[in-house]
Amino acid sequence: MNPFQFTRVTTPQAAVSTISKTAGTYFLAGGTNLIDLIKREVIIPEQLVDITKLPLAAIEKTSSGIRIGAMAKNSAVADHELIKKHFPLLSMALNAGASAQLRNMATVGGNMMQRTRCSYFYDNSMPCNKRGPVQSGPDKGQPNGPGGCGAIGGSNRMHAIFGASAKCIAVHPSDMCIALAALDATVNITGPKGDRSISFTEFHRLPGDIPQKDNTLAPAELITSVDLPTNAFAEHSYYLKVRDRASYAFALVSVGVGLEMKGKIIQQARLAMGGVAHKPWRLSEAEQFLKGKEASEFNFKQAATLAMASAKGYGENDFKLTLAPNSIVEALQIATENA
Amino acid sequence: MEQENLTNEPERPNASRRDFLKQSGVLAAIALTPPVAIAAVDQGLDQKLATAFEQQPLRVQINGVAKQLSVEPRVTLLDLLREQLHLTGTKKGCDHGQCGACTVHLDGQRINSCLTLALMTEGAKVTTIEGLASGDKLHPMQEAFIKHDGFQCGYCTPGQIMSAVACIGEGHADTPEQVREYMSGNICRCGAYANIVEAVMEVKNKGGQL
Ligand SMILES: Cc1cc2nc3c(=O)[nH]c(=O)nc-3n(C[C@H](O)[C@H](O)[C@H](O)COP(=O)(O)OP(=O)(O)OC[C@H]3O[C@@H](n4cnc5c(N)ncnc54)[C@H](O)[C@@H]3O)c2cc1C
Ligand code: SF4
Ligand code: FES
Ligand code: FES
Numbered sequence: 001m002n003p004f005q006f007t008r009v010t011t012p013q014a015a016v017s018t019i020s021k022t023a024g025t026y027f028l029a030g031g032t033n034l035i036d037l038i039k040r041e042v043i044i045p046e047q048l049v050d051i052t053k054l055p056l057a058a059i060e061k062t063s064s065g066i067r068i069g070a071m072a073k074n075s076a077v078a079d080h081e082l083i084k085k086h087f088p089l090l091s092m093a094l095n096a097g098a099s100a101q102l103r104n105m106a107t108v109g110g111n112m113m114q115r116t117r118c119s120y121f122y123d124n125s126m127p128c129n130k131r132g133p134v135q136s137g138p139d140k141g142q143p144n145g146p147g148g149c150g151a152i153g154g155s156n157r158m159h160a161i162f163g164a165s166a167k168c169i170a171v172h173p174s175d176m177c178i179a180l181a182a183l184d185a186t187v188n189i190t191g192p193k194g195d196r197s198i199s200f201t202e203f204h205r206l207p208g209d210i211p212q213k214d215n216t217l218a219p220a221e222l223i224t225s226v227d228l229p230t231n232a233f234a235e236h237s238y239y240l241k242v243r244d245r246a247s248y249a250f251a252l253v254s255v256g257v258g259l260e261m262k263g264k265i266i267q268q269a270r271l272a273m274g275g276v277a278h279k280p281w282r283l284s285e286a287e288q289f290l291k292g293k294e295a296s297e298f299n300f301k302q303a304a305t306l307a308m309a310s311a312k313g314y315g316e317n318d319f320k321l322t323l324a325p326n327s328i329v330e331a332l333q334i335a336t337e338n339a
Numbered sequence: 340m341e342q343e344n345l346t347n348e349p350e351r352p353n354a355s356r357r358d359f360l361k362q363s364g365v366l367a368a369i370a371l372t373p374p375v376a377i378a379a380v381d382q383g384l385d386q387k388l389a390t391a392f393e394q395q396p397l398r399v400q401i402n403g404v405a406k407q408l409s410v411e412p413r414v415t416l417l418d419l420l421r422e423q424l425h426l427t428g429t430k431k432g433c434d435h436g437q438c439g440a441c442t443v444h445l446d447g448q449r450i451n452s453c454l455t456l457a458l459m460t461e462g463a464k465v466t467t468i469e470g471l472a473s474g475d476k477l478h479p480m481q482e483a484f485i486k487h488d489g490f491q492c493g494y495c496t497p498g499q500i501m502s503a504v505a506c507i508g509e510g511h512a513d514t515p516e517q518v519r520e521y522m523s524g525n526i527c528r529c530g531a532y533a534n535i536v537e538a539v540m541e542v543k544n545k546g547g548q549l
Contacts, residue, residue: 098436
């Protein structure tokens with residue numbers, strides 16, 4: 001690792017003002033993604049601001065649901081009684097991610113901000129449009145490795161089938177974020193210009209012409225918490241994660257489902273997919289279609305067909321065009337039976 | 340040991356520490372020091388000086404012993420343990436969070452020390468494999484790994500044992516299936532998994548005794 005400065009802060013205000021002062025400064029939460037990227041020189045920071053001592057780890061009831069602090073550990077959220085009871089989809093998604101050790105370190109804010117696992121992005125001798133310029137040191141401002149997208153026409157087995165651009169076909173790798181997108185979460189943010197809240201589905205973005213930008217967080221902004229509104233999906237929730245080995249691997253495709261049922265009839269449906277796009281991919285058309293319909297394999301297959309309308313493969317990942325709809329149907333079936 | 344050796348990594352080409360010093364905010368620190376220090380930089384003592392400037396104090400309890408240390412921000416907990424404190428029981432496998440060989444307990448919770456900066460442990464309690472036994476009496480999990488042959492080469496073993504102790508403590512060792520899932524962060528290249536699961540289940544079923 002290259003040398004960098006290290007500053008510890010204890011208030012969100014100090015975190016924001018410290019990061020605002022020096023270019024190439026990053027918040028350090030669990031470190032599980034940032035330290036990895038620094039070791040690989042994908043990020044070469046000038047300074048890290050240790051935010052692990054911020055008082056933002058609470059998980060508490062609010063008038064409209066539950067608020068989860070940005071510094072809450074992934075394991076603490078997954079094992080929390082309120083989350084297991086009212087938002088089992090979130091528990092399932094978190095427990096499907098990484099390992100027990102990593103979940104003890106990783107935070108909610110850091111999980112949202114984790115970078116893609118595209119192998120070209122991770123190797124700065126390979127072409128990639130996402131890495132952007134070197135952040136500090138003698139090469140500051142120079143491109144960090146060659147430009148272009150190595151994955152288009154290259155090794156793209158893990159890559160997107162929805163919403164990609166000619167500049168980048170990477171996916172956002174988080175499991176937790178799939179559940180939060182499906183459950184209509186809101187993100188609370190503080191920054192140099194004050195506080196704001198945005199809907200979770202608007203937090204991450206598609207690559208378009210600026211694949212360097214994963215999300216809509218402005219420079220120096222800090223995620224403080226995530227709000228989950230009360231819902232009636234707890235009894236019929238499921239997170240299906242398909243991967244190359246049974247555990248400790250990123251998703252090829254994942255599906256988060258929440259159903260509100262009355263007898264055999266679906267009152268409300270929530271569906272989001274992971275491993276398929278640059279952001280958690282909410283399946284709004286399929287949700288609309290399922291509303292008021294009977295929970296049957298026939299209807300599930302139709303919903304999956306609707307969801308796949310805009311899908312496009314890039315070669316090695318063409319198998320996802322079959323795996324994804326099959327996974328949607330299976331996740332819906334299991335969620336229907338859960339109770 | 341020479342402090343410069345705390346990270347055994349080559350510098351990036353073209354990026355000498357001196358260049359870094361000149362370009363970074365560390366310069367501000369130099370500006371406040373006597374001219375002799377600046378002269379030292381000019382005479383090529385920059386390497387040692389840079390290290391001195393970059394080190395920060397760290398107070399941490401390791402295996403029950405309170406330590407006052409001085410470390411560079413870029414030093415991981417794993418490298419601090421192995422290189423500075425010579426606690427080489429904790430192993431470096433992948434150095435990227437992918438194998439679990441470096442598992443230690445931080446305030447009682449299992450973590451990967453390779454992705455934790457040493458400075459992040461300020462005020463915390465760290466337990467390594469060296470801190471598990473009480474005197475000459477092995478921890479029940481250590482006994483169980485021996486009894487069940489939970490290893491071949493032994494490289495992953497300290498991480499497996501630290502992880503297994505925490506796995507039971509978390510309440511994630513109710514069934515062999517659950518143990519397999521919650522121990523998946525510890526890779527064993529020798530494939531001793533079946534015996535590891537047996538060892539964990541026996542310690543669990545005997546309430547932590549063997
Ligand atoms: C081997 C391995 C396997 C993994 N497998 C999975 C998996 O299967 N599924 C999965 O979902 N994830 C997986 N992960 C990724 C893991 O979930 C993330 O690394 C983790 O969630 C990041 O959280 P952190 O707190 O450690 O973030 P850090 O590494 O500390 O930070 C990540 C980024 O977020 C920024 N940041 C952190 N907190 C905030 C905040 N409050 N406001 C603004 N910015 C912030 C940091 O500046 C940094 O840029 C895996 C990781 C590893 C190493
Ligand atoms: S897919 Fe995106 S992250 Fe991967 S090489 Fe292409 S530009 Fe880089
Ligand atoms: S050395 Fe830390 S996980 Fe492999
Ligand atoms: S015993 Fe050899 S790696 Fe596990």
